[in-house]
Amino acid sequence: MSVLDRMDAGKIAADVASGRVTATIIVGDVLERLATYDAIQPQAWISRFSAEALLEAAHIVDARVAAGEDLPLAGVPFAVKDNIDVGGLDTTAACPSFAYRPSESATVVHRLVEAGAICIGKTNLDQFATGLNGTRSPHGAPRNVYNLAYVSGGSSSGSSVAVAAGLVAFALGTDTAGSGRVPAAFNHLVGFKPSRGRWSNTGLVPACKTLDCITVLATSIADARLVDDVVAGFDPADPFSAPIPDVPRGTRSIGVPRPDQRVWFGDLESERLYDQALKAFTDGGTEIVEIDMMPLKEAAQLLYEGPWVAERAASLESVLSANPADLDPVVREVVAVGLDMRAVDLFNGIYRLAELRRVADALWDTIDLLVLPTTGTTYRVTELQAAPIALNSNLGAYTNFVNLLDMAAIAVPAGARHNNTGFGITLIGPAGSDRSLLSSSETYLEAASLAALPPLDLEGRMQTVKLAVVGAHLKDMPLHWQLTSREAVFVEATSTAPSYRLYAMAGSVPPKPALVHSENGAAVAVEVYELDVAAFGGFVAEVPPPLAIGTVTLADGSSVKGFVAEPRATVGAEDITELGGWRAYIARDR
DSSP, rough: OTTTTTOOHHHHHHHHHTTTTTHHHHHHHHHHHHHHHHOOOGGEEEEEEOHHHHHHHHHHHHHHTTTTTTOOOTTOOOETTTTTTTTTSOBBBTTGGGGGGSSSSHHHHHHHHTTOOEEEEEEEEEEOOSSSSSOTTOOOOOOOOTTBBBBOOOOSSHHHHHTTTTTTEEEEEEEETTTTTHHHHTOOOEEEOOOTTSOOHHHHOOOOOTEEEEEEEEEHHHHHHHHHHOSSSTTTTTOOOOOOOOOOOOOOOEEEEOGGGOOOOOOHHHHHHHHHHHHHHHHTTTTEEEEOHHHHHHHHHHHHHSSHHHHHHHHHHHHHOGGGGGSOOOHHHHHHHGOOOOHHHHHHHHHHHHHHHHHHHHTTTTTTEEEEEEEOOOOOOHHHSHHHHHHHHTTTTTTTTTTTTEEEEEEEEEEEEETOOOEEEEEEEEETOOOHHHHHHHHHHHHHHOOOOOOOOOOOOOEEEEEOOOOOSSTTTTTTHHHHTOOOOOEEEEBBOOOOOOOOOOSSSOOEEEEETTTTTOOEEEEEEEEEEHHHHHHHHHOOOEEEEEEEEETSSOEEEEEEEEEGTTOOOEOGGGSSHHHHHHHHHH
């Protein structure tokens, strides 16, 4: 393996178990990877075992293999979110004054180590697992490994970075409102949230004890299934653990939000990628059933806008009373509200949730699974820091209800935005549908045939904008210099979607076209260029009326910025749509 290639847990375990490679060699490789990536995102980690301790752990695994032990995770390196106990390392939940040294590892960690896996260390998180973005930690904000300007997603932020950057094969996260699914989506990962009680929570610092689930972030369904094989099972030490019977589900029919209930927060790329994902299902014969999302959304509101915020306050009561200044200001603002919640409000919330759960349970009589966007959009770190509560809430639009309604879920990749951040979908089923979700997700990914992963951002990706030009800014045209002088990079020659009309404006110098959206339109030839954000801003400032820069849909369904026109641009203009583009018009008049 080369440094920063993604790891394959199944392959590593098979190679170590067969003697093709040793756990000691695997750990040596991990140490090289950590040294490389520490220069980019050291904030992904809160603590790690020393190199000596990791090599000793590897020697133990090698000895166990040599002794003939069957170790399904032999030599596989993994990371643990720092609200889950690991013997020998402090548990801090990203709050240094809260830190304690556990006497033993959490049950799930113990089971992984018994299976031959090697824990590398503890990863960063939104403090006390309160957030879906990854910016709420005193250790810094882990960032999306494919575009460092964007959030990693949270609260399992460091865990997603460690896996996506190829530092470990898988990582444990947690999920109360989407914390194991959102960061998986943003970083092109699989995020498996099992049914409540399927995995033990012994050794977990609770966020909402009745809702919390320990999860896994992995690079493949196979690796997520491998981890589930090892850690799932009843734990009498956990009062919320339960034997979960298997509930088989197919994908003959999937529920999706009604079009009027799909929220994208202005992100047209997410909308396109979701439609593309649904097509992979329908091409395989799956029936699409549009459902009313309002009961699910109402349940979600109980988590942060209703009495369940009191459960978060209960988990942090000692910190809120003794060391409130040690809490991240946003975390404190979110959680402190729960201290004033009345018992009457809580019971009314319980009653309403029971009613909504009946409505949700009835869904499974009409559909096999829900297939939702994991998130409607993503944000830059600076955007989240400027509006930390409102934008974080947007990230939970499709995730917050799942644990409240006792569902299992798995987030899987569904494509990349032009900025290289990941878009994902989540398959959701009733409690006990875990194995079926893993199988259905695998089937989807085979059908989707996603493009290769974008490259990691190792230096801080320049923020760019794609711009479609249709007339005088085309190559070899009079105004093309306005692009070359801004170091615009040619991306492709393509055409718009068949929903535009092209006009030659009257009296413009040099001659310019007007592109107008029309239901009675056609495809129009364009060229797409990429500029950095500052250059794009300068370019837009020079666009004269009645032209403007808007959003143009291309032939492949993607959206970019591009030239559009006000209605007055067509006054006295010649409709040249049938020519197919501006070059044909110029050639005609020569």
